Every structure is written in C-alpha cells, then in structure tokens.
Amino acid sequence: MPIASTVQSYLSSKNLDGSEFLFPSHNDPARPMTAHELSATWQIWLLKAKLRDRKFSLHHLQLSLSLSLSLSLDESEIQRKLGHTSHATTAAYIKGVKRK
Structure with missing residues (x-):
C-alpha cells in the first residue's frame, strides 16, 4: 500500500x-x-515492527517526504510543508533526494 x-x-x-x-x-x-x-x-x-536493528531514522522519513513532495510541488511549498525556515535547507534536501 x-x-x-x-x-x-x-x-x-x-x-x-x-x-x-x-x-x-x-x-x-x-x-x-x-x-x-x-x-x-x-x-x-x-x-x-521488528525493525530495531535496521537503520531507519526520522531523518530517513523526512527524506522520503521530501522526495514525495518534490514530485508535485515547487521548492517554496516544500519548504513550507517541511517547516524549514531556510531556503538553503530545503534546497539541500531536494538536491540530496534527487541525487540518490
């Protein structure tokens, strides 16, 4: 799902x-x-979920959200939804997501 x-x-x-x-x-x-x-x-x-031994962090969750949002929203909307005060922070997330 x-x-x-x-x-x-x-x-x-x-x-x-x-x-x-x-x-x-x-x-x-x-x-x-x-x-x-x-x-x-x-x-x-x-x-x-028996996932304790794996490397799942809240940061991974935020990266997944960034990827999902980047498929349909512009950078300023992503910044607002992620609660970033800095445009540079959002840009770094989007760049990191697109690089992977």
Whole structure:
C-alpha cells in the first residue's frame, strides 16, 4: 500500500480530517509532539515492527517526504510543508533526494 494511502487510512480510522497534528503531543494534544516525544515514539514503532536493528531514522522519513513532495510541488511549498525556515535547507534536501 503506498504511503499516501496508508496515511489516508490512518486519518480516516482516527476521524481526522488532516487539519489536526498527525503527531500531537502526549502532554498537550493541541500542540505537535516535541522532538523528544517523536523520537521516543519512533523507537517504539521500530521495536513493534521488528525493525530495531535496521537503520531507519526520522531523518530517513523526512527524506522520503521530501522526495514525495518534490514530485508535485515547487521548492517554496516544500519548504513550507517541511517547516524549514531556510531556503538553503530545503534546497539541500531536494538536491540530496534527487541525487540518490
């Protein structure tokens, strides 16, 4: 199942319309997870998926998202969606994704 379909199924199963945070904070659901919360959650998911011994990082997830977005959006939209404050950061992601 493509990742977009998987995310869409998840949103539907949780009655989310996409305007809420995909990863809300455990302490305050009106805010996104902190980097620490997300990292801890990611590690739990890797353990449950029996992928702990493999090299799957949150950075890999962001690179995958960058690749997906680069197929249909311009650089300024990708920058906004990834939350980058620097255009150079987004450009480096896109360059890295296209190089691989």
